[in-house]
Amino acid sequence: MNFKKILLAVDASENAMRAVEYVGAIVGGGSGFEVQLLCIERLPHRDLFPDEDEWKTACEMTRSEMKAFFDKTRNRLVEMDVPDSVISEQYVSSCFSPFQNGVRQCSRGTSIALEIMDALKAGGFGTVVIGRRGVSKAEEFLFGSVSNKIIHSAKDCTVWVVS
Amino acid sequence: MNTVRELVEQFQPGLRLHDYGRVYTDTSEFMSIDSGDIIAVGGKHYLVYRDAVERGLAYKDVKYWVKKCMELESGETKLLKLVFHESFYLEYGCVKIKCYRSPQKEARMLDLVRGDTRFMQGRSVKDEAGNRIRIIDFIQGKRIDHVVAGIKADHETYFHEHYPDILGKFIGACEAVAFLHDHGERHGDINFDHLMKEYSTGAYRWIDFDYAYEAHANPFGLDLFGLGRILACITGKWLYTRHTLHDLHVDIGVSELTSGDFSCVYKNEIMNLKKLFPYIPTRLNNILLHFAESANITYDTVGSFIESLEEYRLVN
Numbered sequence: 001m002n003f004k005k006i007l008l009a010v011d012a013s014e015n016a017m018r019a020v021e022y023v024g025a026i027v028g029g030g031s032g033f034e035v036q037l038l039c040i041e042r043l044p045h046r047d048l049f050p051d052e053d054e055w056k057t058a059c060e061m062t063r064s065e066m067k068a069f070f071d072k073t074r075n076r077l078v079e080m081d082v083p084d085s086v087i088s089e090q091y092v093s094s095c096f097s098p099f100q101n102g103v104r105q106c107s108r109g110t111s112i113a114l115e116i117m118d119a120l121k122a123g124g125f126g127t128v129v130i131g132r133r134g135v136s137k138a139e140e141f142l143f144g145s146v147s148n149k150i151i152h153s154a155k156d157c158t159v160w161v162v163s
Numbered sequence: 164m165n166t167v168r169e170l171v172e173q174f175q176p177g178l179r180l181h182d183y184g185r186v187y188t189d190t191s192e193f194m195s196i197d198s199g200d201i202i203a204v205g206g207k208h209y210l211v212y213r214d215a216v217e218r219g220l221a222y223k224d225v226k227y228w229v230k231k232c233m234e235l236e237s238g239e240t241k242l243l244k245l246v247f248h249e250s251f252y253l254e255y256g257c258v259k260i261k262c263y264r265s266p267q268k269e270a271r272m273l274d275l276v277r278g279d280t281r282f283m284q285g286r287s288v289k290d291e292a293g294n295r296i297r298i299i300d301f302i303q304g305k306r307i308d309h310v311v312a313g314i315k316a317d318h319e320t321y322f323h324e325h326y327p328d329i330l331g332k333f334i335g336a337c338e339a340v341a342f343l344h345d346h347g348e349r350h351g352d353i354n355f356d357h358l359m360k361e362y363s364t365g366a367y368r369w370i371d372f373d374y375a376y377e378a379h380a381n382p383f384g385l386d387l388f389g390l391g392r393i394l395a396c397i398t399g400k401w402l403y404t405r406h407t408l409h410d411l412h413v414d415i416g417v418s419e420l421t422s423g424d425f426s427c428v429y430k431n432e433i434m435n436l437k438k439l440f441p442y443i444p445t446r447l448n449n450i451l452l453h454f455a456e457s458a459n460i461t462y463d464t465v466g467s468f469i470e471s472l473e474e475y476r477l478v479n
Contacts, residue, residue, distance in 0.1 A: 047265040047375035050248040108347065112380055138258050138428040141454075141461050142388055144381025 003126040003158050004033045009116045009146075011039060012069040015131030019162040020073045023129055024080030034086045036123060037073055039066055040107045040115050041094040056098045063099070066091070090119065113149030120157060128154065132163035167201050170208050174235035184211070188291040193228045193245040201235070202243055204296055205288030208235040209243055217356065231301070240301040241285075244269065244373070246294040253374075255385070256428035262376045266295040268351070269373035273297060275346055281339035283370040302370065303362045307333075307393060308355035311400050318440055321400050327479075329397050332360075334472050336367045337390055341465040344383050351375055353389025355396060387465055388428060391454035394472075395426075395434055398443065398451065403433040413439050423457030430456070446475045 008023050010016035027033045043062050049055040070089055078084050092115065093099075095106035107115055120128050132147040140148065147161045165173070167183040184200035186208075196202065202209045215229035228247035233240060249264040270287035277284065285299035305313070314325055336358055340350060350357070351374035359368050376385070396402045401411060405420070424435035433439065434455035437448040450471045453461050462468040 044377065045375060047268040048250075048263045048377065110347065110382055136257070137456065138256060141427055141458075142255065142258055142260075142384045143379035144384050146380045149380065 001126040001156060001158075002124065004030075005123075005125045006033060006035045006127045006129060007038055007116070007120050007123060007125040008035055008073075008129045009038045009040070010069065010073060010131075011042070012065045013131065013133070015133050015162070016069070017073070017076075017131070019129050019131035019160075020076055021080075022160070022162045024077050024082055028077075028081035033082070034088070035077065035082060036088045036090055036125065037070055038090045038092070038116065038119055039070065040092045040109075040112050041066065041097065042107075042109055042112070043094045043097055046096070052098075059098055063097075090123075092119070111149075113146045113153060116146070116150060117153055120154075125157065127158040127160065129160040129162065132161050134163055167199065167210075170201055170235060171210065174208065175210075175233070175238065180210075190243075190245045190290050190294050190296060191292050193230075193247065196230060196245075202230065202232065202290075202296075204243075204290045205286070205298065207298075209233070209241060209298075210235055211243075215242060234298075242299040242301055244297040244299060246296070253376075255388075256426065257430055258428060260376055260385070262351075262374050264373050265375040266297065266373065268375050269297050269371075270295050272343070272348060272372040273299075275343070275348060279339070279342075280364075280366055281336065281342075281368060282372075283368060297373075299370075302359050302368055304359040304368070305362070306356045307358040307360060307367070308396050308402070310360045311397050314400070318400050319442060322398075322440065322442065326398070327476075330472070330476065332365075332367045333394065333397055334469060334476070336369065337465055337469050337472070339369060340386055340390060341469060344386070344465055349383055349386050350389075351386070353386050353393070355393060358393060381463070383465065387462055387468060388454065390465065390468060391434075391451070391462075392426070392429070392432070395432065395436065395451055395454070398447065399433075399436050399439065403436075403439060404431040405433075406431075408433075408439070421457075423455060425456055426454055427456045427458060428454075444475070444479060446478065450475065 043059045046055050074087055077087055092105060092107045095108050130147045130150060135145055151159060167186060171178050180199055182199035186201045186203055187196055188203050190202060196211060198211055198213050200211045209232035212231045215226045215231050217224040217226060228245045230243045232243050246266050247264055251262055252259045253262045273285045273287060276282035283299055283302060285297055287295050287297045289295055314321055343350060350372055352371060357371050359370055361368055424433055424438060426432040426434050434451045436451060437443045452458055
């Protein structure tokens with residue numbers, strides 16, 4: 001297990017940025033690290049909108065926010081002395097995206113945590129890093145928690161949960 | 164276009180109406196559609212009786228976008244659900260959830276469950292203005308909480324004589340929800356008033372699938388929690404709170420209950436039913452406690468919930 005090969009799972013949230021800052025603090029100035037930014041796309045569902053146009057507009061906005069966050073994240077890591085050459089990105093589109101563009105791999109959005117773990121295994125990462133939102137028990141029960149699911153299902157790797 | 168009078172005389176000649184309204188082919192302004200009007204869609208004509216009403220023990224909620232109708236061609240009673248793009252915050256116990264009323268979700272679900280009598284049946288058609296109307300076969304039945312509350316027996320008798328059959332049917336209803344999840348769909352509003360026991364067949368049938376809400380890490384958690392709440396209701400023959408214990412003559416001091424005995428979402432609802440009814444087997448009580456404040460682990464899927472219930476049934 002190469003613990004210096006780090007998979008940093010992000011969405012465009014404050015929790016994710018805290019995780020980015022933490023990775024930057026740990027990795028910055030060190031040697032032998034690789035950091036991959038992973039985003040599993042979660043677009044708003046078509047059912048939440050009265051028509052296709054409103055839905056596509058909302059999806060475009062979400063996707064733009066995510067792409068902008070990736071750039072912000074990369075820049076921040078570089079500012080924290082993580083070489084740009086060791087930073088890579090993986091963006092997994094939603095299977096229900098209106099902009100399919102012939103993607104090979106997509107996310108069905110039913111188990112983000114397991115998809116992160118699949119990416120970890122496929123890429124040979126030794127460490128996964130994720131931000132924690134800090135939900136109540138009731139919210140965790142009703143909506144689930146990606147970070148808790150990763151904690152419970154991770155095997156043969158290191159897990160950093162940043163809260 | 165034919166008038167209401169002409170259409171009624173053509174299809175139901177023996178029928179006399181108090182008021183003969185007008186014929187609608189565009190249902191956008193559903194508040195204007197009233198008793199005595201006809202909605203003409205999908206090649207059929209629907210005579211409106213009235214707006215649908217949702218009744219609870221202490222409330223009556225008029226659903227102006229749902230019309231109880233007679234399909235003139237067949238004489239059958241139908242519910243027509245018209246388009247109402249509503250979004251609102253639903254208070255789910257201590258959690259607020261933004262919900263959306265989605266005609267297209269319900270239309271899609273009707274296609275998915277067609278022919279499966281564990282669910283309400285119907286079809287969707289578009290009116291002249293492109294509104295997607297769901298035409299639902301009316302179910303004559305009673306909601307599940309009223310079914311169990313209406314059984315004339317003390318709890319111990321109910322639990323030993325009636326509950327096994329009710330639990331078996333409830334497990335069937337859970338399997339129906341698992342079917343939805345296996346197809347990437349969720350009910351969206353699993354509650355007592357959406358699980359009906361049909362009078363004619365005794366079958367348990369799910370109704371009303373038009374709620375949508377934003378996706379989360381576990382998109383099926385809300386459905387699963389709803390099932391847990393229904394289990395508590397059918398096991399206890401009612402959903403108990405601190406306040407109803409006395410009213411329902413349950414002999415336990417409230418000081419014997421701790422916060423861990425209550426639902427983790429509906430903080431006033433008792434999940435630890437064994438404290439109220441000691442003859443409830445521990446194995447069954449433990450299933451309920453997965454939904455309690457004291458729980459360290461919860462069910463991830465409806466499948467694992469069903470497995471636990473089946474394991475209980477095997478040994479009891």
